[in-house]
Amino acid sequence: xxKTGAVLVAAGMSSRMQDFxxxxxxxxxxxxxxxVTVLKDMGLDPIIVVTGYRAERLEAHLAxxxxxxxxxxxxxxxxxxxxxxxxxxxxxxxxxxxxLMPIDTPAIRPETIRQTxxxxxxxxxxxxxxxxxxPILIRTEMIPLICADDGRRGLRGAMEESGVPxxxxxxxxxxxxxDVDTPEEYRELIRWNYxxxxxxxMQPLVQVKxxxxxxxxxxxxxxxxxxxxxxGSIQEACARMDLSYSKGSRMIKAIDRQLGFPAVRRWAxxxxxxxxxxxxxxxxxxxxxxxxxxxxxxxxxxxYQKYFGRGICG
Numbered sequence: 351x352x353k354t355g356a357v358l359v360a361a362g363m364s365s366r367m368q369d370f371x372x373x374x375x376x377x378x379x380x381x382x383x384x385x386v387t388v389l390k391d392m393g394l395d396p397i398i399v400v401t402g403y404r405a406e407r408l409e410a411h412l413a414x415x416x417x418x419x420x421x422x423x424x425x426x427x428x429x430x431x432x433x434x435x436x437x438x439x440x441x442x443x444x445x446x447x448x449x450l451m452p453i454d455t456p457a458i459r460p461e462t463i464r465q466t467x468x469x470x471x472x473x474x475x476x477x478x479x480x481x482x483x484x485p486i487l488i489r490t491e492m493i494p495l496i497c498a499d500d501g502r503r504g505l506r507g508a509m510e511e512s513g514v515p516x517x518x519x520x521x522x523x524x525x526x527x528x529d530v531d532t533p534e535e536y537r538e539l540i541r542w543n544y545x546x547x548x549x550x551x552m553q554p555l556v557q558v559k560x561x562x563x564x565x566x567x568x569x570x571x572x573x574x575x576x577x578x579x580x581x582g583s584i585q586e587a588c589a590r591m592d593l594s595y596s597k598g599s600r601m602i603k604a605i606d607r608q609l610g611f612p613a614v615r616r617w618a619x620x621x622x623x624x625x626x627x628x629x630x631x632x633x634x635x636x637x638x639x640x641x642x643x644x645x646x647x648x649x650x651x652x653x654y655q656k657y658f659g660r661g662i663c664g
Contacts, residue, residue: 355445357437360453361402431501457525471517483526
């Protein structure tokens with residue numbers, strides 16, 4: 351059986367947005383990349399992106415995302431429905447059903463997409479609180495009927511005038527009709543998505559490094575000394591960190607040079623074999639560094655809550 355594919359419409363000029371919508375930040379990437387990733391995770395294939403305005407930029411951005419592109423070369427003088435028809439006609443012979451979405455609806459939950467895919471009908475439309483939105487699922491046999499419409503009432507009118515029954519799927523996901531046509535709508539979407547806990551969690555990243563003339567001690571060096579103390583071997587500690595023995599030795603020598611005392615005591619092989627152990631000063635260095643980092647992290651968390659506890663848009 352043929353797969354379900356997807357058409358993402360991204361040809362518009364975004365004049366009211368005053369920015370290029372597909373490339374706006376969302377989650378841990380961009381709006382365009384986020385939607386493509388979600389659809390690929392759902393197993394949709396092929397995924398066709400209809401480009402137009404700044405087509406080269408978007409196509410380069412998604413070059414390794416495993417999608418196909420078709421262009422609406424007349425995007426300046428045509429409507430969104432024309433781009434929809436270009437995408438539908440490009441995918442018609444490649445799959446049994448098509449999920450259709452504008453690219454500026456990135457907050458739609460994967461569960462909503464999953465529920466839509468479970469409906470076996472010719473035309474499926476998601477609805478939340480009585481208001482229709484996206485995604486829309488179309489059986490490919492219906493594409494000629496949809497594309498034959500004059501488009502005066504857009505896709506919604508084409509579906510309603512096709513004579514094919516529309517199956518409305520009621521979902522609890524307001525994001526189905528939340529697009530980003532203006533900067534205000536984009537900010538509201540980011541705020542709304544953050545408040546419902548769907549965005550990538552943000553947290554402060556603290557890295558503490560010590561200097562004495564030059565930087566010589568940080569998380570990596572601390573880990574190396576800990577492993578030496580645990581294993582009794584510089585070579586074994588370096589191996590566990592996927593670090594060359596020569597580089598590990600240079601890191602230890604840098605500590606000795608900057609502090610003026612040895613952090614590691616070594617002894618040559620003999621009857622019992624060679625080995626290494628932290629000196630008292632080296633052990634104090636590790637312990638005090640770890641305690642200091644823990645206190646700094648605790649203080650940083652409090653400061654973070656002060657400035658970001660309600661989110662970026664709070």
